[in-house]
Amino acid sequence: MTxxxxxxxxxxxxxxxxxxxxxxAGKSLRALAQELDTNHVRLMRYETGRSVPAPEVVAALLTALGVPEVERDRLVEMARDxxxxxxxxxxxAGVRQELTALIEFERTATRITNVATGLIPGLLQTSDYARAVMRGKPVGEVEKLVLMRLGxxxxxxxxxxxxxxAIISENALRExxxxxxxxxxxxxKVAELATWPNISVRVVASGSTTWHPGHVGPFVVFEFPKAQPIVHLEHYRSSAFLYNPGLAQEYLxxxxxxxxxxxxxxxxxxxxxxCANEMEAFA
Incomplete structure (x- = not known):
């Protein structure tokens, strides 16, 4: 059932x-499809997210791949909605799923626009800055997350x-x-990366007397070649992914x-x- x-x-x-x-598990799509008596194209559509497998299909797939029960239950639950x-x-569980989603969207996007109002965008962060942002998490977890962010x-x-x-507010640069x-x-590092041909950094100065969308908060828009955009909103202990054409256009x-x-x-x-010179003067 799909x-x-x-x-x-x-x-x-x-x-x-x-x-x-x-x-x-070291299995090809064709080998897994043959084992499950299904079509490899169907499995490929599951893996790209173009079709949504029913929970029982996910359970069968993961069982065939020898995935442990706890992990299997997590992904079966994920498939329900x-x-x-x-x-x-x-x-x-959502934190891990969110990270998986971000990596997938970054991998498949043709354009990423990151509006950063309080922090430097994650893809531009140094290891020390990322550690400071992740303060409060267990040390071992922090180092793993820092390596993943740099990767x-x-x-x-x-x-x-x-x-x-990257559209960065002045406040994010001065904090x-x-x-x-x-x-x-x-x-x-931001200045160095901004010289790359596929990276553009734009600063929004503080002190505007006119309201603009940057006053509301940060967001990221992922644009894809053959799919509608996805908007990512990140909060203190939660995040949201929005997949609605009209809403995405409002963010664009x-x-x-x-x-x-x-x-x-x-x-x-x-x-x-x-700003960097001023920071160095205080260091």
């Missing part, structure tokens, strides 16, 4: 986890990597997270508005360098 309403954020995250489980257009994560940046240097536009020395290094319009308020790329880099 639910064909695919392409949703949760369906694509589930598909990425199914693909990872199959690869870890994977065809829902929007997805809220608000528990520990995610590799997608930007891939041959067909996405275009990244010395981790200390002035750490922040100075972080700002220098918000990006256009923010870019009209932002400095151009040259002025943005000069401003970032100025």
């Amino acid at each position: 639910r064909t309403t695919g392409g949703t954020p949760k369906a694509r995250a589930l598909g990425a986890e199914l693909r990872e489980a199959r690869v870890s 994977a065809d829902a257009p929007n997805w809220l994560t608000a528990d520990r 995610r940046r590799e997608i930007l240097s891939a041959r067909n990597g996405p275009q990244l536009t 010395p997270i981790g200390g002035h020395e750490v922040m100075a290094e972080q700002l220098r 319009d918000a990006i256009t508005t923010l870019l009209s308020f932002a400095m151009d790329e040259t002025d943005s880099l000069e401003f970032i360098a100025k």
Whole structure:
């Protein structure tokens, strides 16, 4: 049994986890399909999130791959509402699923626009800055997450990597997270990455007397070649993925508005360098 309403954020995250489980088991799509007496194209559609497998199908797949019961139960539960257009994560299992989703969206997107109002965007973070942001988590977990965050940046240097536009508020540049020395290094890194051909950094100065979408908070929009955009909203202990054409267009319009308020790329880099100099003066 298959639910064909695919392409949703949760369906694509589930598909990425199914693909990872199959690869870890060392099985090809054709071999697994033959074992389950099904078509490999159907399995491929599950793994890409274009079709949503029923929970019992997920259970059969994972059993054939020898996935442990706890992990199997987690993914079976994930499949129950994977065809829902929007997805809220608000528990520990959701944190892992959210990370899987972000990696999958970054891997398949053609364009990523990150509106950052309080922190430097994750794909541009240094290891020390990322550690400071993750303060409060267990040490072992922090180091693992830092390595994963730095590893995610590799997608930007891939041959067909996405275009990244980072719209960063002045406040995010001036908040010395981790200390002035750490922040100075972080700002220098942003300036360096902004010279890459597929990375654009635009700064929105503080002090605007006119309201703009940056006053509401951060968000990320992923755009894909053959699927509608996905919007990611991250909060303190929860996050949401939105998959609605009309809503996504509103966020794309918000990006256009923010870019009209932002400095151009040259002025943005000069401003970032100025902030870095100021941080170094305090270090």
